[in-house]
Amino acid sequence: MNQEKKHLLKIGELAKRAGVTVRTIRYYEELGLLSPTEVSPGGFRLYTEQDLNRFQFIQRFKELGLPLEEIQVLIDNSEPGESKIQRIRASYSLLEKQLKKIEDKISELKVSKASIEKGMEALNVCKECALEVCLPACSNKKALL
Template identity: 40%
Template sequence: MSIKEVAELAGVSIRTLRHYDDNGLLKPAEVSPSGYRHYSEENLKTLQQILFFKELGFPLQKIKEIIESPSFDRLGALELQRHLLIEKQKRLAKMIALIEKTIQSEKEGMEMSSEEKFAVFRFDNNPYEREAREKWGDQAVNAAEAGIAGLTGDEKSALAAEMNGIYRELAAIRHTDPRAQGAQTAIRKWFDFLNRHFGNYTPEAFKGLGQMYIEDSRFTKNIDQFGEGLATFMAAAMAEFANQTEE
């Protein structure tokens, strides 16, 4: 594939791909005598890895060190990246729920305890973060954490508004059949939202996340703020969506 084709496929600029080539991060499989870059399937796999690491906040130099290491395991990296992205999604969901709770307490003149105000800012119990530190080092994970914290206020607000809009739409139909067309159309919006903002969710991963909504009481409590029984409805709709998509 040409550099233009790869740029369009991956949603990155030609300038970015040239930069990756110049610093040795992603060398094209072939450069023609006239200077045209041509990328192989293996190049595309490497580019995918780079973009996953970037989404997690890893600096380019560290990404280069990781993927060039003799011990680098692509499949193992993908599995750990999936876990880290799901943890990122869970973390943002908790933060958004805390923002909603804080706004509500301000409106109603209620005082939150100190523990409630800062409960979601402790991330020391994430087993996947510990595994990532063991695999890729503290520096890389610290940089990733900084990237997560780097969302602007407007970005967080826009993300929260979009998420809450989907929750409210689903809450309004939570008493209907989760297998019905209306429920499936609405749950697809949630599937698309997660894939736009939090990584590549397969239908099976999406189904597993829905199961977590009813197995983890913290998720259930946060989601059911939009309507009692919403978490159960979403889990069923997500499972049906996954089953239909995989058929």
């Protein structure tokens, strides 16, 4: 029996070491992100340390907010013989795109925040107003619901 065979992990062991559920492993298999290295005669999915490393790679990118579809593209476009620098460039490019999306979202949220704060300020002015009905020319009228 070679060294590799000794260290094959069943799906439950892989899930435990990865800190996820068996269902997550199966879901990644359904998506084509991961596949067992071997299936035993009894039908058990068997994985290697390299499979665990691949899963952890996927998880790191997922934790950074990348959709699984984009991670799949990164994996699919990765050639087995690629150099370290080629893999780094591909990962860097993907992270760069994700950073741009986050920066865009932050900008949108800042605009929303400013709008909400402006509405709240207007409502504070209205709260102090003694009039029962807003005057037609009241600039804060739009802030009322």
